[in-house]
Amino acid sequence: MNRVEFPMTRTCPFAPPPRTEELRDNRQVPRVRLWNGTRPWLFTRFDDCRVVLSHPAFSADKGRPGYPLSSAVAAAEVLGAPTLLIMDNPEHDATRRLVQTEFTVRRGERWRPVVRAAVDTAIDGLLAGPRPGDLVASVALPVALSFVCELLGVPYADREFFRSRTHTANDVTLGTAEAAAARRELEVYLTDLVRARAVAPGDDFISRAAARITEPRVLAGMALLLVTAGHDTTANMIALGVLTLLRHPDQFARLRGEPADAAVEELLRHLTIVQRGIRRIARTDVEVNGHLVRAGEGVIAAISAANRDPDWFPDGGRFDIDRRARAHLAFGYGNHQCLGQALARVELQETYSAIARRLPGLRLAVPVEQIAFKHDMAVYGVHALPVEW
């Protein structure tokens, strides 16, 4: 078992690597070999992943020796301003609580009209543009980028800068230095923004958070997290979600008349775009449902496999918006569970709804075999989505 490499390869672009599902069903927990020779334990069952993501013995600090980094670019996350992603308790919860009010369900609801307007503008752009159009360039990226720009209060004109530096920071084929340089550029921009808002506060996240996060470096780090983790994910969910809905036209058609919240949850579960799992390292010896992990050993929670665990999601490969299975791990679990999830839900609901209503004739302009999937990125998606309407 110790020659099992990770990540594993998909055979179908709409399903996890079959080997991860076999391991889950056979209840096997192998040590897998990563790109840098580290050998973390691979957990694929839902219950085990929940333990990995919530037990206090597991650390998210990528700076710890032996941490099972997903790629060289992940190493860049411990350089520069610290973010919630790499903090452990007590620092993590104390820092997150300073901004939690910006990410409540209620706050998410307030963003609905803003998102709806951005989606309508993007669809207008698609309709006015060449045919076939590209849903990624015309809708997914603009909606996701405009949202993050609105949230931070930065000019929409700067969106290409955010998009390209985030892309570099998340491109697992690159090296640590390139990712660190991209992150550094974002940090410089955001630190300048923090200083500017300190002098002239506005109605935006940074101005409001500055009342509670008094260290500029921590505040810039928080903004950096929102940029890097907060638009690439939603853009990929928009595009990949639409592609999935196009493959299930009866369910897509229902979104013309009914709210999209159930569809969003099922898309999150079915797609699980954080495709290389969520990693941790054990601080002390710890048992994961009877499986011993020793201090210093790495672990991977393979959430895409866990999100099809038959104990929790019967016939998990079937895409069914009536499933109402909201326990999925697409946003993670434990205290690091996605900070932006309430906002992401609203963003996705409004986007799928508007596309269903305004583009009822939407269809792929190429055979699905010609779609370029992001097999090599930390976050799964499609590079482009050629569509006709």
Next chain:
Amino acid sequence: MRVTAHKEQCVGAGLCVLSAPEVFDQNPDDGLVEVRADQPAAEHADAVREAVALCPARAIAIG
């Protein structure tokens, strides 16, 4: 059914609010859980059980 929320464990995910908005809310100042009805009507029982199961911090208890 008696509902208690351990605010010190809460991470503000809001899944309880999405499951049972009549029973749970998030404090506008800190985003953490507040129980609106600590002995909710029977019609909310299933939703409350879902909230307990979904909470990423296991911060909700029923008894």
